[in-house]
Amino acid sequence: MRFNILVVLKTNIMTAKEKYQPVLDLGESLHVKDGNVTEENGVLKVKGTTKTQYEKNLLWDKIKEIGGQNPTDIQANIIVEDTSVYHRHTVKSGETLGKIAKHYYGNASKYNDIFKANSNILKNPDLIYPGQELVIPNL
Numbered sequence: 001m002r003f004n005i006l007v008v009l010k011t012n013i014m015t016a017k018e019k020y021q022p023v024l025d026l027g028e029s030l031h032v033k034d035g036n037v038t039e040e041n042g043v044l045k046v047k048g049t050t051k052t053q054y055e056k057n058l059l060w061d062k063i064k065e066i067g068g069q070n071p072t073d074i075q076a077n078i079i080v081e082d083t084s085v086y087h088r089h090t091v092k093s094g095e096t097l098g099k100i101a102k103h104y105y106g107n108a109s110k111y112n113d114i115f116k117a118n119s120n121i122l123k124n125p126d127l128i129y130p131g132q133e134l135v136i137p138n139l
Contacts (some may be wrong), residue, residue, distance in 0.1 A: 016044035016073045023062045023074075030055050033081070046076045053080050054087035054104060054136065085117075087136040091128050104136050113137055 017024070017039050023046070027035060032048035032055075039045070050056045056078045067074055089100055097111035105113075115125040117137040122128065 015039065016042055020044050020046075020063065020066055020074055022066065023059060026059060026062050030058065032059075032078075042073060044074045046074065046078070048077075049079045049081050051081050052085060052087040053083065053138065056080050083138075085135050086138045089134045089136050091130050091132045091134060093130045095128065095130075097125050097128060100134065100136070105139065110139070113139060 017037065024037060027046075027048060030050060032050055035046075035048040037044065037046050050059065059076070059078055063071060063074060063076060087104060089104070091100075097114050098108040101110040101114055102108040111125060114134060114136060115122055117135045121132065121134075128134070
C-alpha cells in the first residue's frame with residue numbers, strides 16, 4: 001500500500017519545464033532567436049532574443065501568469081533585438097489607431113503617439129489601411 005502512494009505522489013510532481021511549457025510554446029510562436037532552455041535543480045533557465053520589447057513583455061506576462069509575481073523556479077534572460085521601437089504592427093481590417101493604442105498601451109488616447117511615429121506614411125490618423133506596417137513607439 002505504501003509503495004502505491006509513493007508512485008502516485010511521484011507521478012504528480014511536475015518538472016519546471018512542464019510547468020512553463022506555455023512560455024516555451026509562446027517563445028516558439030514569436031520566433032525567439034538563439035533560444036536555450038536548461039533545467040538545473042528544479043529551476044528552468046531560459047535564454048533568447050525577442051524582436052521587440054513588446055514580445056519580451058508577453059513572455060514575462062506568461063511567466064508571471066504561471067509562476068506568480070516573483071517565481072523562483074524559472075530564470076529568464078531575454079534580450080531585445082530592436083530597442084528603437086516598442087513593436088512593429090501590421091494593420092488588420094477594421095483596426096483604428098485607437099484600437100491599436102489600446103492593445104499595446106492599454107489606453108486608446110495614445111493613438112496620437114503612434115500617428116506621430118508614423119508620420120512618414122500616415123497623413124491622417126483616421127486613414128490607415130490593412131497591410132501597413134506601423135511603428136509602435138516606446139513611451
